[in-house]
Amino acid sequence: AQKITQTQPGMFVQEKEAVTLDCTYDTSDQSYGLFWYKQPSSGEMIFLIYQGSYDEQNATEGRYSLNFQKARKSANLVISASQLGDSAMYFCAMREGRKTDSWGKLQFGAGTQVVVTP
Amino acid sequence: EAQVTQNPRYLITVTGKKLTVTCSQNMNHEYMSWYRQDPGLGLRQIYYSMNVEVTDKGDVPEGYKVSRKEKRNFPLILESPSPNQTSLYFCASSPPGMVNIQYFGAGTRLSVL
Numbered sequence: 001a002q003k004i005t006q007t008q009p010g011m012f013v014q015e016k017e018a019v020t021l022d023c024t025y026d027t028s029d030q031s032y033g034l035f036w037y038k039q040p041s042s043g044e045m046i047f048l049i050y051q052g053s054y055d056e057q058n059a060t061e062g063r064y065s066l067n068f069q070k071a072r073k074s075a076n077l078v079i080s081a082s083q084l085g086d087s088a089m090y091f092c093a094m095r096e097g098r099k100t101d102s103w104g105k106l107q108f109g110a111g112t113q114v115v116v117t118p
Numbered sequence: 119e120a121q122v123t124q125n126p127r128y129l130i131t132v133t134g135k136k137l138t139v140t141c142s143q144n145m146n147h148e149y150m151s152w153y154r155q156d157p158g159l160g161l162r163q164i165y166y167s168m169n170v171e172v173t174d175k176g177d178v179p180e181g182y183k184v185s186r187k188e189k190r191n192f193p194l195i196l197e198s199p200s201p202n203q204t205s206l207y208f209c210a211s212s213p214p215g216m217v218n219i220q221y222f223g224a225g226t227r228l229s230v231l
Contacts, residue, residue, distance in 0.1 A: 004160075045161075045208060045222035091160055104168055105176055106151065106220065108160040 006109035023092030031097030124223035141209030149212040150192040
């Protein structure tokens with residue numbers, strides 16, 4: 001069963017605007033971690049941000065912030081003040097906790113393609 | 119420079135011809151993992167290794183083998199490749215105690231004809 005759902009296959013955003021990328025997840029574990037990665041057209045995977053399930057505050061890293069709504073099981077990525085260099089594929093991922101059989105596994109969503117326009 | 123190195127970067131082969139994609143990291147990481155990326159499916163984990171001689175299946179292990187005889191290397195072996203294994207492959211590793219952060223290699227684009 002799909003554990004990570006990214007419902008937006010692609011989106012356009014204007015330069016300097018903020019954009020929100022949706023991610024919902026499915027787990028019965030209380031301890032888990034959520035990640036966002038960026039994949040530019042060159043192909044490499046770039047780690048952006050991490051949120052632990054017990055973290056009380058939403059994670060932020062520069063222009064990236066993670067809007068974590070635990071009860072809704074959503075972990076949306078917000079990119080503020082978009083730049084042309086933000087054009088890329090963005091992946092949401094989850095790792096479940098140590099007590100689960102999935103501890104070593106990292107599961108990814110299908111990705112959202114973002115195109116930033118001038 | 120800390121890095122995860124995959125070789126080759128590009129490979130075209132034929133059905134049934136055994137191949138190995140190498141992955142090496144110079145960061146003394148314990149955790150290593152292999153993924154394949156296919157359009158519309160995101161990344162799917164093939165195998166992972168928590169440490170030397172400890173490997174486990176990910177979500178799509180069929181048709182693949184791995185070994186972890188030493189900490190720095192984690193090769194991916196396709197004993198009898200088939201066209202449905204045409205994909206982009208990534209190796210990744212994580213620092214001890216920081217499995218929440220993965221460093222990815224540059225990727226290997228494999229075509230099986």
